Amino acid sequence: MLLKTFGWSFAVTALGLVAAVFYGGWTGFGVVAILSVLEISLSFDNAVVNAGILKKMNAFWQKIFLTIGVLIAVFGMRLVFPVVIVAVSAKIGPIEAVRLALNDKDQYQQLVTDAHPSIAAFGGMFLLMIFLDFIFEDRDIKWLGWLERPLAKLGKVDMLSVCIALVVLLISAMTVATHAHQHGGVHVDKAQTVLISGVAGLITYLVVGGLSSYFENKLEEEEEREHEQEEAAAKSGKKVPAVVLAGKAAFFMFLYLEVLDASFSFDGVIGAFAVTNDIVLMALGLGIGAMYVRSLTVYLVRQGTLDDYVYLEHGAHYAIGALAVILLVTIQYEIHEVITGSVGVILIAWSFISSVIRNKRIAAAEGQGSSGDKAEVSSGV
Template sequence: MTNNGKSTLSYFTWAFIVTAIGLVLGGWLGWQSTGTLAGMASVFFICTVLAVLEISLSFDNAIVNANKLKDMTPVWQHRFLTWGIIIAVFGMRIVFPLLIVVIAAGIGPVDALVLAAREPQEYARIMNEAHLPIAAFGGTFLMMVGLTYFFNHEKEVHWIGFIEKHMARSATVKGIEIAFVLALILVFSNLLEGEASNTFVHAAVYGLLTFLAVEVVGGLLDASQKAMSEAAKGGLGAFIYLEVLDASFSFDGVIGAFALTQNLFVIAIGLGIGAMYVRSMTIMLVDKGTLAEYRYLEHGAFYAILILSVVMYCQTLVHIPEVITGLGGATLIGISLWSSIRHNRRERTLGDHAGNRVATQLGEKA
């Protein structure tokens, strides 16, 4: 994708359309379930709040997606931004919560759907009980994503130098990020008691193994495509990686949404609207080359990912409102953007000074 001069608002056209359709559906659901204007307005409001929650929690997701997408071929970019968003909206916001209930309650998918429609309180209870293993799994996967970015001996651009330079140098020790995550798993498992401790360890190890499996499978798939054609790199392997990454980001939003409403369909509408804005932001970041222009923006996103992973671990011990998580991530990204702008201004000032010195020297020689 290349910058084609499109205005910023034009990237969000489909997001605006989905927002309008989603809010109308939300209002209709409110009217159907309560038969009152107050009920309709309440559901309408909840859908709006859920959309904002999803955007705030997933802005770092958009940046990481853009980082991966910029190296993918146009064909696979298009596939991720079409099929990938369908999987993200319908798979993670509807199918995933249903699967949790299917596994936790030992019932069929149809029964789970009926339970969501007729007994939303029982459905929400089962979802909340499944929060611990979900937080352990998702937190571990996201922690590996964040640490792998910083533990990279080839990484040359550093935002917070005294931290990142040490991490880059330490990356020569193979498996250091895995050792760090395993140590943290042991710490948190000791803070939990009985069956909860065992559940946390098992789910966290599965999260670690999933990350490693995705890395291996993704590398093999992309390597085989590259062998067939040099232009085919950044294909199916990268696509799978992004889908699992999006799933890990979605865990927190899906579980947190049940604090606002127990209606699965309202949750799907609200989070689906938010997911469309994340998609639009991803396209804009790739198309406009924003990551190259603002050099520390990626760093802010990956720090936000690390914080989110630690928050997910901490949520196995105490409840942390999703608003805090979202604001924390957004603040970090905002600071990294501000640092990038300052860096660009400083570089331009130095360039202007250097240009003036050269012009002065040439004038003196003349």
């Protein structure tokens, strides 16, 4: 199971490290290894969230996610995206941007740093909306009950998450954006840029998320019909296969996953410039990390890990919220990528431990013959 799921990741790792040695010697090897670990640590929460969506898709679309999706993630976000943002921000052609990336690495880094406010605003708003929509939803299983119960009640107010996101964007534009960090340690007013980019991130979330929600609702209707069919089939001894997303429904969910992955990639791409200016080494390191994130997503789905450790999804979404805030803060202040990666790892590890404690409590209760309701067991926090 492990080799089948992570086989391609192992192969890409070996090829990537060998290519790094030929391209940049053992120094290049070390840089690529560091970038791979950086990408995995920053995107682990991405894998957890993706798994919650991917498990609703059929085997065909799961394979698409691991093939075409990987190409988009590796070549699109880790190679093409840094070139595109330089071309757009510097108002130069993509060919010139590639020339700068390969031949004038210092100038390339300067242009990417100067484009960071717009990148952070777009990605920050997209991720913030994911977190807000999650935290305002009333769920049967709650991790931090003292926080999630009152927020679930507030979530009954229509469009509350959008209003809060816009308020956060306005505050960011009037505070950190007025002294946005640029190359060389200077600070300039990027309020207009942050507002436009933030609104674009919000619109992107509403459009793509709205389409995915529409097809999720259709899936729920199919599941209700499936349940009725299972009850009828139980009498005749037949089994009804589970309903999973396919066709247009799966396509839009796949699109949602790719946009989500792109937003998660912002911090990894920007953080990579703190390690190297070399676009080739960056693509190799981040590409290896992206492969592991994809494989880890499928592993979580096939092993049913999210069903066994029910607070993992909560921890991942809290990490998303933290990352959104960090991205907005980095418009003005530099935050080391180690801090960014550690926040997500700590939150997910905490949720995992809480899930283990919950499972032990349920097992102990069952061992004592308890027949109480175990749909929601507090993690003790």
